[in-house]
Amino acid sequence: MSTKHELEGELSVREPKQYLVYLLNDDYTSMDFVIDVLMNIFHKNYQEAEQIMLDVHKKDRGICGVFTCEVAETKVMQVSKLSREQGFPLKATMEEA
Numbered sequence: 019m020s021t022k023h024e025l026e027g028e029l030s031v032r033e034p035k036q037y038l039v040y041l042l043n044d045d046y047t048s049m050d051f052v053i054d055v056l057m058n059i060f061h062k063n064y065q066e067a068e069q070i071m072l073d074v075h076k077k078d079r080g081i082c083g084v085f086t087c088e089v090a091e092t093k094v095m096q097v098s099k100l101s102r103e104q105g106f107p108l109k110a111t112m113e114e115a
Contacts, residue, residue: 037114
């Protein structure tokens with residue numbers, strides 16, 4: 019008969035892979051639009067959004083968050099759709115954390 023401890027050792031629960039989502043700098047997207055994207059899609063407060071926007075501007079990309087694959091993909095698609103609708107070329111990318 020197995021003990022509880024032995025059974026726990028046999029179970030393998032893996033955490034899902036995590037992905038970083040970045041916004042990429044371009045010469046056309048307004049800083050205000052980047053802040054709006056960060057607040058509305060990534061749920062950042064104004065101060066966080068402003069700091070990430072400055073990272074995008076100064077370092078060519080800024081980290082928006084860490085998500086599971088499906089959530090990261092959704093965020094990237096939301097940025098793309100909203101950017102197109104507003105006439106901006108802003109891009110988001112994701113990479114494994």
